[in-house]
Amino acid sequence: MLSEILTALLELSLIMLFAALMGSISVKYRFPKVVGELTIGIIISPFLIGGFINKIINLNLFSINNYVLLFSEFSVILMIYSSGLESGILSLKSSGIWGILGAIFGATIPFIFGTFLLKFFVSFNVALIMGSALGATSLAVVSSLIKELNLKGKGIDFILTAGAFDDVVSLIILSVALAISTLGGFSYGHIIRIVFFYSIAWVIIFAISVFIIPRIFNRINDKYAFEASLVTIFGLTAIMTTLGFSAIIAAYIAGVSMAESKKVAILRKNVDVLLSIFGSIFFVVVGLEVNLVNLSLLGIFLSVYLTALAIIFKILGIYPFAYITTKSHKSSFAISMGMIPRGEIGLVVGSIGLTYSILNDMEFSSIVIMSLLTSIIGAIIFNNIYHYI
Numbered sequence: 001m002l003s004e005i006l007t008a009l010l011e012l013s014l015i016m017l018f019a020a021l022m023g024s025i026s027v028k029y030r031f032p033k034v035v036g037e038l039t040i041g042i043i044i045s046p047f048l049i050g051g052f053i054n055k056i057i058n059l060n061l062f063s064i065n066n067y068v069l070l071f072s073e074f075s076v077i078l079m080i081y082s083s084g085l086e087s088g089i090l091s092l093k094s095s096g097i098w099g100i101l102g103a104i105f106g107a108t109i110p111f112i113f114g115t116f117l118l119k120f121f122v123s124f125n126v127a128l129i130m131g132s133a134l135g136a137t138s139l140a141v142v143s144s145l146i147k148e149l150n151l152k153g154k155g156i157d158f159i160l161t162a163g164a165f166d167d168v169v170s171l172i173i174l175s176v177a178l179a180i181s182t183l184g185g186f187s188y189g190h191i192i193r194i195v196f197f198y199s200i201a202w203v204i205i206f207a208i209s210v211f212i213i214p215r216i217f218n219r220i221n222d223k224y225a226f227e228a229s230l231v232t233i234f235g236l237t238a239i240m241t242t243l244g245f246s247a248i249i250a251a252y253i254a255g256v257s258m259a260e261s262k263k264v265a266i267l268r269k270n271v272d273v274l275l276s277i278f279g280s281i282f283f284v285v286v287g288l289e290v291n292l293v294n295l296s297l298l299g300i301f302l303s304v305y306l307t308a309l310a311i312i313f314k315i316l317g318i319y320p321f322a323y324i325t326t327k328s329h330k331s332s333f334a335i336s337m338g339m340i341p342r343g344e345i346g347l348v349v350g351s352i353g354l355t356y357s358i359l360n361d362m363e364f365s366s367i368v369i370m371s372l373l374t375s376i377i378g379a380i381i382f383n384n385i386y387h388y389i
Contacts, residue, residue, distance in 0.1 A: 007059065012067070012281065015285075016278075019281070034144050037287070039287065044284075044287075045288045045289070047291040047294075049062075064289060075280070075281040076282040077237065077251040080143060080248050082147065082268075084256040085258060085268055102322060103165030103166035106135075106314055107317070108169065111135045114127075114131040118131060125180070133349040133371070136166045136342070137166055138346075142341060145379055146159070146160070151386060158325050159339060171246060198244070213261070214260040217229070226270040289347065290368055295369070296362060298362065310340065310370055311377065318336045319332050326389075334382065335389060340378030346368070350367035
């Protein structure tokens, strides 16, 4: 009998192989690689073919275990770090206030309108958590598309800036939603304290990181630069997750900070090697978590309804500020479509809602499927119209 660790390593190797094969097939038929990676995850999940294979071989080969989740987390942190490393502080300055406003409205409009329109079908507390899942763009999906297509420019800077900031906005929204849901009500003072704490903490950590990290790395020997970068990424991640931020925000700040150092070329080269090996794992694992078998008609309706709300209100939130930035309707629409994927953020919000017993399994599955559908729809449309940016 294979040990649990060896079984997990075999599963991870199969995940990477299947992701490479499906990614190549997707590109051949002019779909983004991420679509193939998400799709193969659904196919080999323990709820579909993976579960059938497990029974035949009498081994829990295809499963969502802690080892697989570890590499999935590593994969997404690498992607976001790479995105920050590519863009640097100049891209944030390029989109400036409009990128920040795009992030704020791109997250709050889906939350406000989504919560209002969802409470006709679910309880108010559930609507709050589902509305929170509609807010933040998946920086992992967006970064993967931008890297795959080798895109640069003002519109891309806007997407990356808005994507990085709306994670912070969505974290604040989720904190407020949880406070209301778990405390049975809310006070304006409590909400103001939450907004103030996370906003100020983000600004302080970002400013300190951008000022100190490049100066430290400029003094490090080239031989140790990449290893030191990993310590920095996960050290900053540990600090920020302790404060309640997501690992994604920490990884992006680390990347932007190190992009200002003289070691940036070495760091990009090494992270590209790691991404070529582990970059697809996150997307396959997202697919693995989708349970289509036990989804009820109400679950299917909620999934489609959430997806429609996520797409419509994200466009309404992003489009005006994208247009102010680019002065082009086509470019603004392309940027808006690039911001549609929810991916990992939707999954994080859904998992928290489940942990707090606010969501049931059906409601959680609806959020997971919404995250999947928005990622696939957004990736496909963006892949076909990115040249307008």
